[in-house]
Amino acid sequence: MNRRMMQLAIAALGSLAVLAGTAHAEDVLIRNARVHTLSERGTLERADVLVRDGRIAQVGTGLTAGSGATVVDARGRALTPGLFGGITGLGVEEIELEPSTVDRSKAYGDGGHEGFAPRPEFDVTLAFNPDSVAIGVNRIEGVTFAMVAPTSDGSLFAGQGEIARLDGRADAFLPASRTLFLELGAGATAGTGNSRAAQFMLLEQATREANPAQPLRDGDLRLLTPTGREVLGHYLGRGRIAFSVERAADIRQVLAWSERNRVRPVIVGGAQAWQVAPLLAKARVPVMLDPLVNLPGTFDKLGATMENAARLHKAGVPVTFTHFTAPTHDAHKVRQAAGVAVAHGLPFEAALAALTSAPAEIFGVGQVLGRIAPGYSADLVLWSGDPLEVTSVAEQVWIAGQPQSMRSRQTELRDRYRPQAALPNSQ
């Protein structure tokens, strides 16, 4: 396609966004797309997707829409579910080095009056700001949902997070995705006894405190607050706990603890996860990894390899991605990382699943998000080319059937400073 044609197409989509911005969900018919359904139907060429009341109504060929529906001709381009941005601070940190804009962790500082008392009840979603600039910048890259997660500031328990929809709505969170986050391994601090063994000791003690079958007696040393005990108790027996952990030996400990306490673990990081792939596969424990990690940044990451994702997938381990270097501002980089994983042996479909259906399933929202199938929320991205390619961009993003503005603070700056050499009238 020549540039002029592309610009016209984009301009058309832009005006579409304006038209549909106010009214409640109109029908949308996206025609003639290469639809990556992420369902058992696979990838459909020249297919149509009908969106009604914010949900996918039909996927097929020759679909028709009622009058008043918006019709978009995809001209054969790729349509995918909206992408998952990984474990991020979207909406809870604006600028990492400016504390007044960061709410991602409960500070423990040097211990303070509370010492390093773990606070699993810390719920980072309460600080969420749907108007964060970082959300808009990532949304126009096709990122429509992300885990908004706390980070630890010296405690074993970082706290709780949930998946947020990134369309600027106030009620952004999906409660089914609620997850408790723990950080284990080489990052052990004064607050966790400067030892992995102390981390597991503290975890064991907190577990005991949270177990109503083993009530504490007066005078027992208490690690958790009453609320903390209650919250941790909710996770024991049925809950989902994400463990930031890299080393194979530590992953084995996490698997053993999780089995004892009947917890559903998610391994975050897992640079050495490929070394325990059969164990992870057997326990159906998913791994959230950054495919770009291939250096021993710490001793815990010895053996890190670009093939981590491919090896885990081959062994049957559910895999999804997160970007560690700049997980909030560059959350979108999971898409590039997925492409790199493909270059290193991960099947394309598995990489796309790792950005869409896999994280939705891992975090309990797999019936709503991550697929293009009837009943699913119409969170969609129309791409200029191969959805994993660095030279492709999101042409249009929909969330719950609503076309999203494809502008951000960055596009405003771009247009203010566009050089003379750029063609006039271009997008």
Place this chain on the structure above:
Amino acid sequence: MKRRFLIGLALVLPGLPGVADTVPYGSTYQARPGAPTLIRNAVVLDGTGRRLDDADVLMRDGKVVAVGPGLDATGASVVDARGRWVTPGLVDVHSHLGVYASPGVNAAQDGNEATDPVTAGVWAEHSVWPQDPGFQTALAGGVTTLQVLPGSANLVGGRGVTLRNVHSTTYQAMKFPGAPQGLKMACGENPKRVYGSHDRAPSTRMGNVAGYRQAFADAQDYRNQLDKYQDELAAYEKKKGKDKDAKPPVPPKRDLRLETLVAAMNGEVQVHIHCYRSDEMAVMLDLAKEFGFKVAAFHHGVEAYKLSDRLAAEGVCGALWADWWGFKMEAYDAIWENLAFVDAPKNGCAIVHSDSEEGIQRLNQEAAKSMVRGERAGLAIPPERAVRWITSNPARALGIADKVGTLEPGKIADVVVWNGNPFSVYALPDLVYVDGAVAYDRKAPSSLPRSDFLLGQPAGGAR
């Protein structure tokens, strides 16, 4: 002109204590040229802005001999590159490999001498650990030359070193023969945060600028002392045969810190400035004017696009990321098109830099990201133009454009054969040549050098 050669101190001031008669810590690099090789039928992006389809590259004795269609293969081993693309070896102008090595243990934190805001006397090369496994993963990404810089904690962080990306037990054996050293300076938040938090100057941007100015004013004074000594020495040489009582002048005490700054003013080191904001770049250009030095490149300049015409007019490169932003206030105004916009004016010089052991492995993809955004913003940026951002432009900023960065006859035969168009997420180097010899062959993973550190680790090494 006297000043020009003065700070080739070593030769001019043989009487100075501790100065050898050769460049200290000199390169011991030995090129190990491969057999004559003809890469045949490739899409060649030669780094000068040209694209040649179905073209050949002939290498002999470590040098590029010819580039063009249908070259004579007599005496050369032939690599069939049909369907593949060929570029010069990639050049990274901003790396901390070796000085912030993997694993990032406490013992490896050798990149910032954060004990004084002006540490112009330190040389990054003296921190380089040649066994950083990151050198090899960068090689697998096509990087054959890189500058290792001190960090940005200080106003003046010290000298950078340009390395050939070869595995060695010493950094001297990696040191690029004849490449000038760099001088690393830093604007903005980092120095004022590092020192301000210790109740020391600088704690503000104005404190930063006062710090640079005083340092260069001290260097001017030092240069005057050196000039005076040189005059006295000349006078002494003239009369020492005739006048028995003539005494040789006493040279000024060497000051390593000021030597570096004098070298910058004399154009003997390339000045690289970590600077995010366009207004601060303008201040630094004025500083350069005040003290008579030239800025080779602004690094991390996320706002370089706001000043692209002036940068181009003054011949200053922008060493940039494609999409890093928002991690601090001075990085808030980043745009994806930055590289493309800095590249756009006549004489514009855009460079993709990494500042990252991860990013250095995929400089081609970083270029691709800004290339496509620039095109969508209305600029024509074909691959043969964008490839300059990762080859000839960084070579220019490093002062080695006469040696590497393009595939022209006589240049060092650093060459990458890609499995396809390098501006793709799926692109991987199939073959990386250094001095015309295969340094990495993707089909033979054992060809990749292996850091001593990774030997015998039961958990395995990087790949």
